[in-house]
Amino acid sequence: MITLTDSAPRSLSQAERAYRELREAVFAFRLLPGDRFTESDVARQLGCSRTPVREALTRLQNENLVKCYFRSGWEVVPIDFTVFTNLYETRSLIEVHAVEQLCLGADARVDRGVIDRLGLLWRLPKAEQVTDISQAAALDEDFHLELVRAAGNDELVAILSNITARIRIMRRLDFEFDRRIYQTYDEHVALLDLIAAGRTVAAKAYISEHIEDGHREVSRITVQRLQQARVKSLG
Structure with a gap:
């Protein structure tokens, strides 16, 4: 059964409220991968018509969080760990290549100004670092x-943007604990320093390990959260 909290601000439009409620239900595993539901189920819980619910679900489908079955309702996209491993591997290949290009700076298309721009966002005192998960x-x-x-x-x-959307449901779990957020700040700054110094080999190894470490962590948390959610649903 679909379970929503209906906690989004009432000042929002019905479509935006439905979108936020459903998105959070997926991320919090109140709606489990593979769960089926209908627009009427959601509309009934939120006390609105099906039109804003359909609009919200279309947005979520574009984010690869749900998918529609003609005449059969909607489904939360199942988690396939093999697919996620392949996506993380492809992501790593793309980002290692990008870091190499930034270190070398030989291609006219390369914008090394990104090092300073990103530095302004990530070189922050701990007290100023963002801790909200989203x-x-x-x-x-x-x-x-x-x-x-x-x-x-x-x-x-474009390829990385697509991968980012497809791994979002797992990747978000990497920020459930403040220590991981603070660690991410430290690692991003360390990577920027390596790129700025033109240390190509070290920077490529660093970004590769950074991505793989995140993959290991979110895989572990995902399995744990799925087990907890299924036990809770049985209870």
């Missing part, structure tokens, strides 16, 4: 996309 996750996504964008290959940016 904001931290969004900042992290932007950091990695900006590095690839600065390397000058728009096709790689």
